[in-house]
Amino acid sequence: MDKMPKWADIALVPLINLLLALIVSGLVVLSIGEDPVEAMQIMVRGAVGSTYGWGYTLFYATNFIFTGLAVAVAFHARLFNIGGEGQAQLGALGVGLVCLALPWPHWILALPFAILGGALFGAAWASIPAYLQARRGSHIVITTIMFNFIASALLVYLLVGPLKVPGSMAPETARFPEGTFLPTAREVFGWVGLTFARTPLNVSFVVGLIAAFGVWLLMWRTRLGYEIRAFGHSESAAVYAGINPFRITMITMLISGGLAGLMAVNAVMGEQQRLLQDNVLGAGFVGIAVALMGRSHPVGVLLAAVLFGALYQGGAELEFETSVPREMIVVIQALVILFTGALDGMVRGPLEKAFLRFRKQPKPGVPAE
Amino acid sequence: MSDGAVPAIELKGISKAFGPVKANKDITMRVMPGTIHGIIGENGAGKSTLMSILYGFYKADAGEIFIAGTRTEIPDSQAAIAAGIGMVFQHFKLVENFTVLENVVLGAEEGALLRPSLAKARKLLKDLSDEYELHVDPDALIQDLGVGMQQRVEILKALYRQADILILDEPTGVLTPAEADHLFRILEGLKREGKTIVLITHKLREIMEITDTVSVMRRGEMTATVKTEGTSPEELAELMVGRKVLLRVDKKPAQPGETVLEVENLRVVDDKKVERLRGISLHVQAGEILGIAGVAGNGQSELLEVLGGMQRATGSVRINGQEIDLTGTKSDARTRRARGIAHVPEDRQREGLIMDFHAWENMAFGYHDADAYNRGLLMDNAEIRRDTEAKIEKFDIRPANCWQTAKNFSGGNQQKIVIARELERNPDLLLVGQPTRGVDIGAIEFIHQQIVALRDAGKAVLLVSVELDEILSLSDRIAVMFDGRIMGERLPSETDERELGLMMAGITDTDRQPTAKEVAENLAQSAGAVR
Structure with a gap:
């Protein structure tokens, strides 16, 4: 018998966690002499009160969908990939190279190749820690986080060297050709005669939704997903069933790195339209919180990604409209991560007890153990 | 008093x-x-x-x-x-x-x-x-x-x-x-x-x-x-x-046929360079149960793991006369299953089942790439569930709910899931380790009957158990393992617990009454070597 109903596990616990995080955030806001209720209103209005707000919220959310899915897929195999940051940076390199390689005539042509480039580069970057884990037993948490730094250094080298525009002072590539510009939400809504504010939200959001569906299909409807989940639950059982641990570790990390690399389609191709030095903006790490809060399920990841998108966007508005400093927004986001991720057990434990207490007598035939 | x-x-x-x-x-x-x-x-x-x-x-x-x-x-x-x-x-x-x-x-x-x-x-x-x-x-x-x-x-x-x-x-x-x-x-x-x-x-x-x-x-x-x-x-x-129980296994005399499993000079060295199997040779014929007796940790687990494709080894193993790969890419459990070997592992919670999977997901475990369970690229989950429900009914698994996670079944019903999955593949050779460990008496009776029924259907069974009673009542032949070796073979009708017990302690000269000290020293030595 499960300790509590599924809806409580996947919906109630995260909601309580979120509420606690917001209450503590409110106290922090109060302590610097601001009105927490007003701050909350500004954040909510800023994030979802207009098409402008929604545009930015979903734009950020798209980044988090990709990095969140990346962490979630790896987590099903009990691999803690915290290298989303570096894999996304390499993905950016892949997308950048694709976009700069040809004078693309139309985004429809450029997008599939950019997706391929981002995924391949992200996957390739993840493959080295994956190999080290699978063959040498080097812990993937250590190697992936170190590869974040290497990725960052590699990108700096390329952007001040081979990829820099000659004569330019800025560490960035040339602007991508216009044929690679992805349609924004404003344009797409415009096609059907609706108005939408000018935001960086673009068709990558749809790519993100497709990726989420793909991950669901992979994990729960294919043999590979079955093997990944089995391996994640018990390696010894996986060996018993004839599942090759090396193969699963490699494939899972390649998929994970590929998903992280896809983030660049949104951030680099969709918004920045050139390859910048800092193109990931911490989304790789937020992906960990998103996957944790989303319980590694694609639907959960989608919802959590939107929530964190809203926090990013609402936080920016808060900074804009009040004297709450930028750092405070980081504090609020950190509290949400803390409560939904690290302190999950604090709510879960008592809640499970409460559910057990209120449950009726066991059905006859259920064995006592 | x-x-x-x-x-x-x-x-x-x-x-x-x-x-x-x-x-x-x-x-x-x-x-x-x-x-x-x-x-x-x-x-x-x-x-x-x-x-x-x-x-x-x-x-x-x-x-x-x-x-x-x-x-x-x-x-x-x-x-x-x-x-x-x-x-x-x-x-x-x-x-x-x-x-x-x-x-x-x-x-x-x-x-x-x-x-x-x-x-x-x-x-x-x-x-x-x-x-x-x-x-x-x-x-x-x-x-x-x-x-x-x-x-x-x-x-x-x-x-x-x-x-x-x-x-x-x-x-x-x-x-x-x-x-x-x-x-x-x-x-x-x-x-x-x-x-x-x-x-x-x-x-x-x-x-x-x-x-x-x-x-x-x-x-x-x-x-x-x-x-x-x-x-x-x-x-x-x-x-x-709470009801009458048959304590002895009711079985007809074995009718051994062709040799199904032939093992020669099987050796396993573990990560710590300790030799866990030191040249095992044995054979199992169709229609018979070979029981391996021994104190836990004397190499029986390794024997099952090697035969089940979970561990590499040197030596030679033939199934129905054909050599099987013991070290290469074809030495995995998947290939073994394809060769007609089913395996009920010693530790169902660590190996035989994914405790967090539903019963139906577990029923396909190890056979998840079987044609019947797949439709093109995707798994045919509805078919697996249908199949699971049939097996739940046939093996009287309770509760009869294919959506219950494995960890929420009792030990006996967990084991029945594994037994149902492995036996219903109709294997040529069944490897079965500790079939009734942590299983209640009612289920023990049922599981023993199923193993005997497989034997009577002309299949070979290799049984490993630390319960001497179980070995004595199920086996048609008994081999005793000690310190990675086979100490000898006996027929159940011609041996008893005392003789087997001495062999399990590494004493082959069973006519002589050994001292308690000898037994203790032998066991301590084997514990040191095997651990």
């Missing part, structure tokens, strides 16, 4: 619930001083919960405990020790790289300096070993001792803490028959000195052999307490299960 005496332990109305599960329901029990009191019951009947309450690990929801007539609160194990209760757990709680003496003193040191305590313990240990045949070298490291010796250290620990009441939880699970006999002699000696002993077990034979009184538990309730003299194994089994 007279009925007028004050009970050493008296439990009144003990109840304990874990959420909706009532592990103990209104338990009342009296254990008279100077007796050996057995507690018997199936897995999950609540025996261990009751003893954990007595030892202060759990707090009872209701009820009272009286020790020697005084009402006693036992909030933790410190209080239990203070009340004179000692516990020997199924899984020993010893520090492997400490000596016997250090382990005995650990937690009961007097003062900041070790030397006086150690000296005192050394003297006491000597007295105890003279008194009760509890011979252990006080300066030996635990890791160098065999399990039987380690268990004695646990008993010594309790006695050092001046326990008057000794609780032993499934003490013979890891012992050879000879070691078990020795343990029983020790317990008899302790009883003569006036100690009270509570023996928790699921083995009827032990209860009959050594206890004075026996309490039977079923589904959290104490169903009966009877004098051992006045009862029989059949009656106890019925009290445990």
Whole structure:
């Protein structure tokens, strides 16, 4: 018998966690002499009160969908990939190279190749820690986080060297050709005669939704997903069933790195339209919180990604409209991560007890153990 | 002992619930001083919960405990020790790289300096070993001792803490028959000195052999307490299960056919460069059950793992005359299944099942790439569920719910899921390890019948079990393993527990009565080598 109903596990616990995080955030806001209720209103209005707000919220959310899915897929195999940051940076390199390689005539042509480039580069970057884990037993948490730094250094080298525009002072590539510009939400809504504010939200959001569906299909409807989940639950059982641990570790990390690399389609191709030095903006790490809060399920990841998108966007508005400093927004986001991720057990434990207490007598035939 | 005496332990109305599960329901029990009191019951009947309450690990929801007539609160194990209760757990709680003496003193040191305590313990240990045949070298490291010796250290620990009441939880699970006999002699000696002993077990034979009184538990309730003299194994089994149980396996003589499995000179060296299999050769014919007897840890697990494709090895293995790959890319479990080998692993929770998967997901485990379970790129989950429901019905798996996760089934029903999955593939060779470990008596009967039915259908069965009873009643031939070798083969009709027990301890010259010392030394040596 499960300790509590599924809806409580996947919906109630995260909601309580979120509420606690917001209450503590409110106290922090109060302590610097601001009105927490007003701050909350500004954040909510800023994030979802207009098409402008929604545009930015979903734009950020798209980044988090990709990095969140990346962490979630790896987590099903009990691999803690915290290298989303570096894999996304390499993905950016892949997308950048694709976009700069040809004078693309139309985004429809450029997008599939950019997706391929981002995924391949992200996957390739993840493959080295994956190999080290699978063959040498080097812990993937250590190697992936170190590869974040290497990725960052590699990108700096390329952007001040081979990829820099000659004569330019800025560490960035040339602007991508216009044929690679992805349609924004404003344009797409415009096609059907609706108005939408000018935001960086673009068709990558749809790519993100497709990726989420793909991950669901992979994990729960294919043999590979079955093997990944089995391996994640018990390696010894996986060996018993004839599942090759090396193969699963490699494939899972390649998929994970590929998903992280896809983030660049949104951030680099969709918004920045050139390859910048800092193109990931911490989304790789937020992906960990998103996957944790989303319980590694694609639907959960989608919802959590939107929530964190809203926090990013609402936080920016808060900074804009009040004297709450930028750092405070980081504090609020950190509290949400803390409560939904690290302190999950604090709510879960008592809640499970409460559910057990209120449950009726066991059905006859259920064995006592 | 007279009925007028004050009970050493008296439990009144003990109840304990874990959420909706009532592990103990209104338990009342009296254990008279100077007796050996057995507690018997199936897995999950609540025996261990009751003893954990007595030892202060759990707090009872209701009820009272009286020790020697005084009402006693036992909030933790410190209080239990203070009340004179000692516990020997199924899984020993010893520090492997400490000596016997250090382990005995650990937690009961007097003062900041070790030397006086150690000296005192050394003297006491000597007295105890003279008194009760509890011979252990006080300066030996635990890791160098065999399990039987380690268990004695646990008993010594309790006695050092001046326990008057000794609780032993499934003490013979890891012992050879000879070691078990020795343990029983020790317990008899302790009883003569006036100690009270509570023996928790699921083995009827032990209860009959050594206890004075026996309490039977079923589904959290104490169903009966009877004098051992006045009862029989059949009656106890019925009290445990709640219905009549067939204790012997009913089977026709074997009709061996073609040789299915041929193993020659199989060798396995583990990560620590220790040779776990030292040249195993054996064969199994169609229509027969070859039982491998042996104390746990003598290479049986490795043998099953090699044959099941979980471990690499050198040597030669042929299935139906065809050589199989033992080291290359085709040495995995998937290829073995394709060759007609089914495998019920020793540890269903760690290997045979994914405990967090639903029953239906587990029913495809290992066969998840079978054509019937797949439609193109995707798995045909509806078909797997349909198939699972059929198997649930055929094997009477309860509850009959293919959406229940494996961990929420009882041990017996978990094992039935594995058995159903492996047997229904109609394999040429069935590898089966500890088929009834942690399985209740009712399910044991059923599982044994299924294995015999497979044999009667002309399939080869390789059975590994540490339960000698099971080996003797199921096997058509018995091979005994010791220290990575086959000590010899016997026919069940021409051997007995004594002979097998000696072979399990590495003594081949079974006509000569070996000394207890020889047995102990052999086992200690094998424990050191195998570990």
